[in-house]
Amino acid sequence: MKLNLGGALLFAAAHLTACSSHEEASLISSExxxxxxxxxPLTQSIGDGDEGRQVFQSRxxxxxxxxxxxxNLNAEFQGNLGPDxxxxxxxxxxxxxxxxIIDYERVLSGVTMPSYYRVHDLNQVGDDYENQSVLTAQQVEDLVVFLSEQKGN
Ligand code: HEC
Known part of the structure; x- marks a missing residue:
């Protein structure tokens, strides 16, 4: 079956408008x-692992x-609050x-891991950031490729 993601995003956009501004709304249809x-995938084109590495490390x-x-990742400081x-x-x-990466709350509630592709409480963000997720769809896909390549050595 071919899924029409454009339609899914449209559905999510309509859902967003209907939500009260106090709720956290997701950009992804639960269906x-x-x-x-x-x-x-969130994008038509496949992600890029090298770009994903940049996103992973970039402040x-x-x-x-x-x-x-x-x-083996060439990064100065790496934290250990989350899993290796x-x-x-x-x-x-x-x-x-x-x-x-998109929204860990959908896997487990009360997680520490931030949601990177979700629109947070719209009352708490400045106008410039309204309706923007932390990462772009492309950056999420780049990370997915990069992390899928991590199989230890
Ligand atoms: C504030 C700390 C924090 C940051 C920043 C963070 N994570 Fe996490 N991550 C966690 C924690 C903690 C978990 C374990 C689940 C939980 O309790 O939240 C986790 C779990 C994960 C898992 C599942 C790992 C497994 O073995 O099950 C993946 C994949 C992941 N994170 C990717 C990322 C990516 C990609 C980024 C950057 C876009 C990121 N994380 C940023 C804290 C963080």
């Missing part, structure tokens, strides 16, 4: 989620190294990794 995974973008470490991701590509499918 696309299978168990603890989102198997459908301005994902800054995932604040909480995670990957052995050296072998995450063996542990999780791309779809599972995708949903965890």
């Amino acid at each position: 696309l989620i299978e168990g603890d995974a989102l198997p459908v 301005e973008q994902g800054h995932c190294v604040l909480c995670h470490q990957i052995q 991701l050296t072998e995450v590509g063996s542990r999780l499918t791309p779809g599972q990794i995708r949903l965890r």
Whole structure:
């Protein structure tokens, strides 16, 4: 079956408008989620692992190294609040990794891991950031490819 993601995003946009501004709204239609995974990519084109590495390390973008470490990653400081991701590509499918980056709350409630593709309480963000997620769809897909490649050595 071919899924029409454009339609899914439209659906989500309509849902967003209907939500009260106090709620946190997701950009993803729950109909696309299978168990603890989102198997459908957010973009038409496949992600780029090298770009994903940049996002993972960059202070301005994902800054995932604040909480995670990957052995052999050339990063100055890597945190340990979150799990070691050296072998995450063996542990999780791309779809599972995708949903965890997008919105971990959909996998497990009360998680520490921030949601990177969700619109947060619209009362708390400045006008410039309204309706913007932390990462772009492309950056999420780049991270999915990069992390899927991490199978230890
Ligand atoms: C504030 C700390 C923090 C940051 C920043 C963070 N994470 Fe996490 N992450 C966690 C924690 C903690 C968990 C374990 C689940 C939980 O309790 O939240 C986790 C879990 C995960 C998992 C699942 C790992 C597994 O083995 O099940 C993935 C994949 C992941 N994070 C990717 C990322 C990516 C990619 C970024 C950057 C875009 C990121 N994380 C940023 C704290 C963080």
